Amino acid sequence: MARILITSALPYINGIKHLGNLVGSQLPADLYARYCRARGHEVMFICATDEHGTPAELAAAKADRPVAEYCAEMHETQAALARGFGLSFDHFGRSSSMRNQALTQHLAVKLYDAGLIEEVREKQVYSPGDGRFLPDRYIEGTCPNCGYERARGDQCEECTKQLDPTDLINPRSAISGATDLEVRETRHLYLRQSKLRDRLDRWIDSQKGWPVLTTSIAKKWLHDGDGLQDRGITRDLDWGVPVQFDGAPWSGMEGKVFYVWFDAPIEYIAATAEWADALGHDEAAWRRWWRTDEGADDVRYVQFMGKDNVPFHTLSFPATLMGSAEPWKLVDYIKSFNYLNYDGGQFSTSQGRGVFMDQALEILPADYWRWWLLSHAPENSDSEFTWENFQTSVNKDLADVLGNFVSRVTKFCRSKFGEVVPEGGEWGARETQLIEDLTQGLDSYQTVMDGMMVRRSAQDLRALWVLGNEYLQEAAPWASFKTAPETAAMQIRLALNLIRLYAIISQPFIPDASARMMQALGCDDWAWPGAAGDALQALPPGHAFTVPDVLFAKITDEQREAWQAQFSGQRGG
RNA sequence: GGGCCUGUAGCUCAAUUGGUUAGAGCAGAGCGCUCAUAACGCUUUGGUUGGGGGUUCGAGUCCCUCCGGGCCUACCA
Numbered sequence: 159m160a161r162i163l164i165t166s167a168l169p170y171i172n173g174i175k176h177l178g179n180l181v182g183s184q185l186p187a188d189l190y191a192r193y194c195r196a197r198g199h200e201v202m203f204i205c206a207t208d209e210h211g212t213p214a215e216l217a218a219a220k221a222d223r224p225v226a227e228y229c230a231e232m233h234e235t236q237a238a239l240a241r242g243f244g245l246s247f248d249h250f251g252r253s254s255s256m257r258n259q260a261l262t263q264h265l266a267v268k269l270y271d272a273g274l275i276e277e278v279r280e281k282q283v284y285s286p287g288d289g290r291f292l293p294d295r296y297i298e299g300t301c302p303n304c305g306y307e308r309a310r311g312d313q314c315e316e317c318t319k320q321l322d323p324t325d326l327i328n329p330r331s332a333i334s335g336a337t338d339l340e341v342r343e344t345r346h347l348y349l350r351q352s353k354l355r356d357r358l359d360r361w362i363d364s365q366k367g368w369p370v371l372t373t374s375i376a377k378k379w380l381h382d383g384d385g386l387q388d389r390g391i392t393r394d395l396d397w398g399v400p401v402q403f404d405g406a407p408w409s410g411m412e413g414k415v416f417y418v419w420f421d422a423p424i425e426y427i428a429a430t431a432e433w434a435d436a437l438g439h440d441e442a443a444w445r446r447w448w449r450t451d452e453g454a455d456d457v458r459y460v461q462f463m464g465k466d467n468v469p470f471h472t473l474s475f476p477a478t479l480m481g482s483a484e485p486w487k488l489v490d491y492i493k494s495f496n497y498l499n500y501d502g503g504q505f506s507t508s509q510g511r512g513v514f515m516d517q518a519l520e521i522l523p524a525d526y527w528r529w530w531l532l533s534h535a536p537e538n539s540d541s542e543f544t545w546e547n548f549q550t551s552v553n554k555d556l557a558d559v560l561g562n563f564v565s566r567v568t569k570f571c572r573s574k575f576g577e578v579v580p581e582g583g584e585w586g587a588r589e590t591q592l593i594e595d596l597t598q599g600l601d602s603y604q605t606v607m608d609g610m611m612v613r614r615s616a617q618d619l620r621a622l623w624v625l626g627n628e629y630l631q632e633a634a635p636w637a638s639f640k641t642a643p644e645t646a647a648m649q650i651r652l653a654l655n656l657i658r659l660y661a662i663i664s665q666p667f668i669p670d671a672s673a674r675m676m677q678a679l680g681c682d683d684w685a686w687p688g689a690a691g692d693a694l695q696a697l698p699p700g701h702a703f704t705v706p707d708v709l710f711a712k713i714t715d716e717q718r719e720a721w722q723a724q725f726s727g728q729r730g731g
Numbered sequence: 732g733g734g735c736c737u738g739u740a741g742c743u744c745a746a747u748u749g750g751u752u753a754g755a756g757c758a759g760a761g762c763g764c765u766c767a768u769a770a771c772g773c774u775u776u777g778g779u780u781g782g783g784g785g786u787u788c789g790a791g792u793c794c795c796u797c798c799g800g801g802c803c804u805a806c807c808a
Contacts, residue, residue: 170808208808210808211807212808213807213808214808282806291806292806293806293807294806295806295807296806296807311806312807313804320804323806370735371736374734374735374736375734375735375802375803377734377735378734378803379804379805382734383733383804386805389805390806393806417806418808419808465736465802465803466803466808467808468803474805496736496737496801496802497802499801534743534744538736538737538744539736539737539800539801539802540736540800540801540802541743541744542743544743546742547743550742550743550756550757551756551757553768554756558768558770558771559770561768561770562767562768562770562771563767563770563771565766565767565768565770566766566767566771567766567767568767569766569767570766570767571766573766574766613744613745614745617745617756620756621755627771627772628773630766630767630771630772631763631764631771631772631773632772634764634765634766635766636764636765636766639766650766708768709768711768712768
């Protein structure tokens, strides 16, 4: 038994997430957390809403709500959707918590003490009309290179030229359209990451078996151009962790907050403290997961995230922890994902394109989505959601291969033996063969699940389901029942036990269906199978069960067409 | 512009890291079964591995080049 700490990238607060966000971090993290728990490991699975930053303020303004209220509400919305998808967080925290504020400020002081924080004076664009400094991307204007009229202050999307906001012709606020922009001087704290470059480089090199996607992005940032750049970790905003506080080693930082990317990863730690608080545990309860001097040295820490998050998790956050000179637990493995596209284009939160978490659950149970998303997870390259593919995958895999197996076994038993595990008969050669095949399949499944190979795991699981149908076809209990009823009894007893086995091993993918299978079997023994032959004797002769309702109703062509039309336009239309 | 990823059957993806005849699922064709959600099982059609060149006894895999798709490029998060 090991101790495994799992974090999923934090979903941003400014709206309901789409399926691309879900499959890129939270869902595979949940798969792994559920699997590790099922294997008997001690798991701490942490996620939270990421609540600070300009987009949160703008989203609140658009909703005409105070930002704190808006975030509190949206946090509850996202938490409810996470529950709806069966995401089994030990704690779903908030980056705006007092725990995070205290820890963020603490780490900033430690970094200052280590000589890794410096003050920088810089000029930034200020919009009097908006009453705020504008991040480069929130300034629009005409591109001096190509004349595109909606170029952003950081880059022109038309000609891809890198820009400085002051390069723009006729600059205006992307928020309000105000054109009375001015350049003001402001002071910010910078994290001197460049001083930690060699240490980070060695640390990355020492990691074994990280995905190429993860290491190549980190290496690029470490070695490109002048190497790792120092990074501003404060912003001129109202909503966030205050930079000026009692005990701060700097002064004159009133009205500034830490940059969201400084405090967001720290929330992984703070959320674990929130977990302890919520359950009334003491400090040691969470510190044993995060402090290598207080018990975390035997923890394996795995992070899940989309590829856009990689630089912050391979460089900024480790720099924060290393630079603090305190013994914080660093990540052991980073599992990163590409993007899921929607029907020929990208999912887009801002444009409302694609299927969002709330809509998905209104249409179909979570297991359908979990299965499709995980079995098509964008591990090696971007992948694509189409309604046709979704319909055929779900119908074939869940309804036909697994659901129908449960149905045919339980109904056959009910009609021939009643709703009780039948007695009599002995295993023969075909049963021995099945157990061999299951042993091999389980071994492979466990290996790829241990390695977090998500698609491959789904394939292996499906292959295990197929073994049941193959067995039934050859054993043909409907034929043996006529000549040797005790043989049919043995075969069906085995098949009923196979359903239990499937429920257990499928639970990380489709937890609700697994629970219904176990409930129908009247069984509460979720012990992960050791030897397949032993696991197939868990339900003894005479054990009562009930025939469950159809596990997975098929998606009809009419439904598919209706959804296709419904989601072809924009959200809310 | 620079960097990285990617291109394999009609579709979605594999291929133990250079090893022999490139494999699965879906779709198509044929056969079987009749317990089951018209489900299941077996067999089978289908590939000049984006194009071209090179290295090698041997290339889907390594190198060069061209073509296509995608991501990142540090103030969106």
